[in-house]
């Protein structure tokens with residue numbers, strides 16, 4: 001029930017955002033249930049066409065019911081990295097269970113995320129940046145020996161005119 005309500009809110013939010021943002025911005029949502037990947041797969045470039053690749057990330061079934069599959073991702077060895085091309089101005093990732101693991105750190109482009117640049121509400125990690133300091137790489141590390149948080153529903157707001165070549 002709660003997930004249905006959240007989904008409805010998300011649909012409403014996406015509808016509102018798509019009316020408000022200029023044509024150059026493009027919001028992308030990945031649920032990992034599109035048929036591109038299976039549980040147990042290493043996640044690397046399967047979503048490269050959507051403008052995102054992954055390092056040290058594995059696909060898992062986040063739903064404990066054997067009859068229900070809801071694919072998400074976990075870091076391998078306590079660390080995962082999400083790489084964007086084109087760059088993005090904001091990223092949000094849902095947690096399946098915030099109590100299941102402890103994040104030790106989040107970085108944007110190799111630099112620790114400042115307080116004003118992120119929030120974790122409603123089991124969603126939200127990372128914000130700007131057009132002048134766009135997000136290329138987000139890395140998440142975990143406390144040693146803690147279980148990894150299961151992530152799902154990665155959403156990001158692409159800046160189409162910031163291609164990698166402009167920064168290299």
Ligand SMILES: [Ca+2]
Nearest residue numbers: 063064065068
């Ligand atoms: Ca399942």
Ligand SMILES: [Ca+2]
Nearest residue numbers: 031070071152
């Ligand atoms: Ca999913």
